Amino acid sequence: MSSVAENHHPKTAVDRTDAPSKLRNFVDGRFIDGGQPFEIRNPATGRVHAVAYEADRAIVDQAVAAAREALNGDWGRMTLAKRRAVLTAVADRIEERFDEFLEAEVADTGKPLSIARHLDIPRGAANFRVFSDTIANLPTESFEMDTPDGGKALNYAVRKPLGVIGVIAPWNLPLLLMTWKVAPAMACGNAVIVKPSEETPSTTTLLGEVMTEVGVPDGAYNVVHGFGPNSAGEFLTSHQGVRAITFTGETRTGAEIMKSAAPTVKALSFELGGKSPAIVFADADLEVAIATLARAAFVNTGQVCLAPERMYVERPVFDNFVAGLKAKAEAMKLGLPHDEGVDLGPLISEEHRGKVLEYYGLALEEGADLVTGGGVPKLSGDAANGYFVEPTIWTGLAHDSPVCREEIFGPCCAIMPFDTEEEVIALANDTKYGLCSSVWTQNLSRAHRVGQAMEVGLSWVNSWFLRDLRTPFGGSKMSGIGREGGEHSINFYSEPSNVCIKL
Ligand code: NAD
Numbered sequence: 001m002s003s004v005a006e007n008h009h010p011k012t013a014v015d016r017t018d019a020p021s022k023l024r025n026f027v028d029g030r031f032i033d034g035g036q037p038f039e040i041r042n043p044a045t046g047r048v049h050a051v052a053y054e055a056d057r058a059i060v061d062q063a064v065a066a067a068r069e070a071l072n073g074d075w076g077r078m079t080l081a082k083r084r085a086v087l088t089a090v091a092d093r094i095e096e097r098f099d100e101f102l103e104a105e106v107a108d109t110g111k112p113l114s115i116a117r118h119l120d121i122p123r124g125a126a127n128f129r130v131f132s133d134t135i136a137n138l139p140t141e142s143f144e145m146d147t148p149d150g151g152k153a154l155n156y157a158v159r160k161p162l163g164v165i166g167v168i169a170p171w172n173l174p175l176l177l178m179t180w181k182v183a184p185a186m187a188c189g190n191a192v193i194v195k196p197s198e199e200t201p202s203t204t205t206l207l208g209e210v211m212t213e214v215g216v217p218d219g220a221y222n223v224v225h226g227f228g229p230n231s232a233g234e235f236l237t238s239h240q241g242v243r244a245i246t247f248t249g250e251t252r253t254g255a256e257i258m259k260s261a262a263p264t265v266k267a268l269s270f271e272l273g274g275k276s277p278a279i280v281f282a283d284a285d286l287e288v289a290i291a292t293l294a295r296a297a298f299v300n301t302g303q304v305c306l307a308p309e310r311m312y313v314e315r316p317v318f319d320n321f322v323a324g325l326k327a328k329a330e331a332m333k334l335g336l337p338h339d340e341g342v343d344l345g346p347l348i349s350e351e352h353r354g355k356v357l358e359y360y361g362l363a364l365e366e367g368a369d370l371v372t373g374g375g376v377p378k379l380s381g382d383a384a385n386g387y388f389v390e391p392t393i394w395t396g397l398a399h400d401s402p403v404c405r406e407e408i409f410g411p412c413c414a415i416m417p418f419d420t421e422e423e424v425i426a427l428a429n430d431t432k433y434g435l436c437s438s439v440w441t442q443n444l445s446r447a448h449r450v451g452q453a454m455e456v457g458l459s460w461v462n463s464w465f466l467r468d469l470r471t472p473f474g475g476s477k478m479s480g481i482g483r484e485g486g487e488h489s490i491n492f493y494s495e496p497s498n499v500c501i502k503l
């Protein structure tokens, strides 16, 4: 096998090597040549740090053929115990190669090393452990029945993999969100073809090496690089040989994928965009609410689908809350991933920064009061060419302003006052999205009442991002289709097949 490692430079500092890493497509257990090169920039510096090769239709066909062969071969024949053992070995190997994953992730995303170290890479490993356990602990149903001739029959369901699964991933938490789907899909015995984001292909590529190292049979895990329309993404979503698409990304991309997948009637699991509300009642522990919601709004430079871009605060504590959040935002240090004490990295690309800055401008046009931020910070050295923006807070925006309705996906939030519980529930739910919410109160009844009234897939009370991986994860309304997590993932990535035995 030719290894990506020869070409992939684990870095001790961002962009210190001149030669870009070469990220080839990983098909049938090996890195293959072919495809048009495209550049991957480190958004913290604007410099090219890698080159990936866009898979054309022939390469995607090759990946689908390899995946099907794996299902009919060693991977499909592997016992559950062995499959669980190799997936656990994947987790072990990610941990052994932790620093390489870490450097690859921060080079692609520019995010602070501390975030990737504590969140992205550990969750990449944990996802394999969790689903290796989950698959071993699920019962299937059985029913005994009377038959017309006075005898009996036994029905029992067996869980079967769906077949070849296309995994299409975004750039904000690349390894975490990709393995969140790959791990359960493989635990169920499917073969996967991953199309990572064109912005962040490095850790997905590195995982190909790991798969081979721990003995995952050739073809069970494949990686095709490229873009969406008329590229690897669409070749996968429209492919006759792919049975299901599991996708995380923008809502409008989900709609395009639905169209493309319709003629071949694929199963779909979608984790899409959001415009999530946070609600702070006057009886909340304000200090904890401010600290948690500052993290929620700004961590990963606001590029988290669950980020509360709308905050509703009960009028008596409104001014204190705004002042507290402002202080937190202004204390955040922006900089390069390896800088000491850095809190916020750049946005993912120049293009995305352009979009976020348009909203920054629009907010002011719409009469917002700028509490803090609103522009591009002045950074020096390597960071001067990075795609940074200031963490930004507005008040005074109308509820129906586009800034309060559309997903911005940047480090920003609008804070609005409210007076009654009924009013704030209506405001929070008045959106096409329904991913999550975060309610803050010390009144137990209200916590349940308002928590349950949120039209979302995940309703947090006095918390945010806290989650047991066995619980259902997914969005309501235009924030998604289906639920993943624990058994919910297994239910998507496998299908029960009923066996009826006349006794
Ligand atoms: P995106 O939709 O632009 O891209 C996601 C992936 O889809 C990429 O790999 C891209 O190449 C691919 N793609 C784009 N068009 C395609 C097409 N027509 N056919 C097939 N593939 C296509 O999203 P993004 O900008 O990478 O990520 C940010 C978005 O993801 C935000 O909207 C965010 O809310 C959402 N997100 C949601 C969740 C969640 O759990 N609900 C988690 C993370 C991100």
Ligand code: 6OD
Residues within 6 Å of the ligand: 172, 173, 177, 180, 303, 304, 305, 306, 473
């Ligand atoms: O933690 C997860 O499993 C998950 N899917 C998080 C999503 C974050 C969105 O940006």
